[in-house]
Amino acid sequence: MNKFIRGTVAAVLATAPVTAFAATQTGNLNVTTTIQVSCDAPSPSGTLNLPFDSETALNGQALASTPVTVSVTCYGNPTVNHVDFDNGDYRNATDVTEEDGVRYMLRSGSGADSADDYLGYQLFATDGTESNSTTISNDVTLGTGATANDNRLTLGETFAGTFSVTGKVYESTTRTGAFGDPATTAAAGAVPGGTYSDIVVMTVDYN
Numbered sequence: 706m707n708k709f710i711r712g713t714v715a716a717v718l719a720t721a722p723v724t725a726f727a728a729t730q731t732g733n734l735n736v737t738t739t740i741q742v743s744c745d746a747p748s749p750s751g752t753l754n755l756p757f758d759s760e761t762a763l764n765g766q767a768l769a770s771t772p773v774t775v776s777v778t779c780y781g782n783p784t785v786n787h788v789d790f791d792n793g794d795y796r797n798a799t800d801v802t803e804e805d806g807v808r809y810m811l812r813s814g815s816g817a818d819s820a821d822d823y824l825g826y827q828l829f830a831t832d833g834t835e836s837n838s839t840t841i842s843n844d845v846t847l848g849t850g851a852t853a854n855d856n857r858l859t860l861g862e863t864f865a866g867t868f869s870v871t872g873k874v875y876e877s878t879t880r881t882g883a884f885g886d887p888a889t890t891a892a893a894g895a896v897p898g899g900t901y902s903d904i905v906v907m908t909v910d911y912n
């Protein structure tokens with residue numbers, strides 16, 4: 706008699722290894738800084754004293770021999786672009802006959818009711834600390850805004866924090882007086898004695 710032995714056959718399914726894929730995500734890192742920049746108001750080393758020769762025509766007066774040094778102190782290392790000069794207190798005075806590029810001083814104690822109470826002057830500036838007033842006058846004439854930005858001293862990348870200003874008494878209008886014939890010598894007339902003065906506001910532009 707045949708005998709059959711029953712058994713079980715195990716079937717094995719071989720599978721390939723599973724590859725794991727890495728996942729990625731991105732995120733932003735925001736980076737910033739704040740630089741606080743500021744500049745103090747321009748600070749002159751003193752008063753600009755203009756010479757006056759009573760025997761010289763007003764359009765031939767000498768430059769101030771000692772320029773005034775103006776300091777601009779800044780914080781945060783800003784770029785200093787320019788300094789604007791306003792027209793002073795008296796250019797628009799009622800009795801003043803205005804000339805291009807000329808500002809005016811008022812005689813102390815006067816009634817400010819006559820053209821003779823005022824005296825014209827011009828300003829010149831340079832980026833630096835020049836000691837020679839003639840050099841400065843050949844550099845930048847500080848006008849009165851008749852031409853766009855002609856009252857501006859532009860400061861270059863090498864600006865070291867100081868600039869120089871000089872000036873001179875100047876008028877080319879006619880005044881009557883003792884010295885010379887106003888018809889042939891411009892503004893050779895008399896100027897009332899006294900102390901003349903003006904204040905010019907300087908504004909520094911920076912970023």
